[in-house]
Amino acid sequence: MFHRHTLLLGSCAVLTPLLLGCSPVDHGLFDATLGLWEAATEAVSRMIVMFVIGVVLVALAPAPMEKLEAEIARRPMRCFALGLVATLVGSVLVIALCVTVLGIPLALAGVVCAALFGYAGVCAVLATVGGALIGNRTGNVYVHLAVGCALWLVLGALPWLGDALSFGLCMVGFGTVLATRGAGLIDEKHFAAST
Numbered sequence: 001m002f003h004r005h006t007l008l009l010g011s012c013a014v015l016t017p018l019l020l021g022c023s024p025v026d027h028g029l030f031d032a033t034l035g036l037w038e039a040a041t042e043a044v045s046r047m048i049v050m051f052v053i054g055v056v057l058v059a060l061a062p063a064p065m066e067k068l069e070a071e072i073a074r075r076p077m078r079c080f081a082l083g084l085v086a087t088l089v090g091s092v093l094v095i096a097l098c099v100t101v102l103g104i105p106l107a108l109a110g111v112v113c114a115a116l117f118g119y120a121g122v123c124a125v126l127a128t129v130g131g132a133l134i135g136n137r138t139g140n141v142y143v144h145l146a147v148g149c150a151l152w153l154v155l156g157a158l159p160w161l162g163d164a165l166s167f168g169l170c171m172v173g174f175g176t177v178l179a180t181r182g183a184g185l186i187d188e189k190h191f192a193a194s195t
Contacts, residue, residue, distance in 0.1 A: 039157075047153040054123035054145045064185070065141075068124035069131070071180050076172055083121075083175030090114060114174070117182065121173025126152060 058065050072079060094111060097103030126148030127141055134147055152169065156162040181187075 043153055043157055046156075047149045050119070050123060050126065050152070051145060051149045053119050054127060054149070055142060057120055057123055058127070058141050058145065062141075064180075065120070065124055065127070067180050068121060068176050069128045071176050072125055072128045072172065073132075075179070079172045079175035079179050080168065081175065082178045083171035083173065086174060086178055087171065117177040118170060118174045121175070121177040122169055123173075124176060125169055125173045 090110070094107045097107035097110070123145065127145040128148070129151060130144035130146065130148030131141070133151070134144065138144075152165070155165050158165075
């Protein structure tokens with residue numbers, strides 16, 4: 001079966017060497033060009049997905065997203081540390097839960113919840129970065145999110161730095177959700193009374 005983007009990527013991989021004045025018969029260049037187009041389309045689609053998730057979250061839950069953005073602006077390194085520790089502890093907990101048959105659904109539910117909260121946190125980080133860059137020009141949070149996503153697209157394409165940036169983005173985002181107790185979903189008084 002052909003991949004759904006095979007025709008588009010194949011034609012781009014053939015046309016690009018011709019535009020550069022090379023022969024498309026060179027299989028090394030063909031493979032490199034095809035790999036470049038695949039990486040570019042993957043990066044753009046990842047950015048678009050994050051932007052759409054962020055738009056939905058800002059539209060449906062503006063107050064929790066504002067809490068996340070305020071926490072990121074106040075204490076970004078604390079959020080990073082919380083995200084890193086929670087990811088390490090959560091990974092050990094998931095592995096421990098997967099030992100038993102009853103723990104597997106709990107582990108799966110925990111991973112899905114962590115991923116959803118992580119996406120919300122990453123969207124808040126991107127909106128905060130965009131707001132820091134162009135906040136004096138516009139107060140529109142959607143524009144802030146778009147600028148943050150575009151910056152992530154550009155910087156995420158850099159070798160090594162892009163991977164480190166994406167890792168840091170995820171850790172700060174997840175830590176922010178934890179620092180704000182689920183963006184205010186868990187009341188602080190209720191949390192203090194139960195412990």
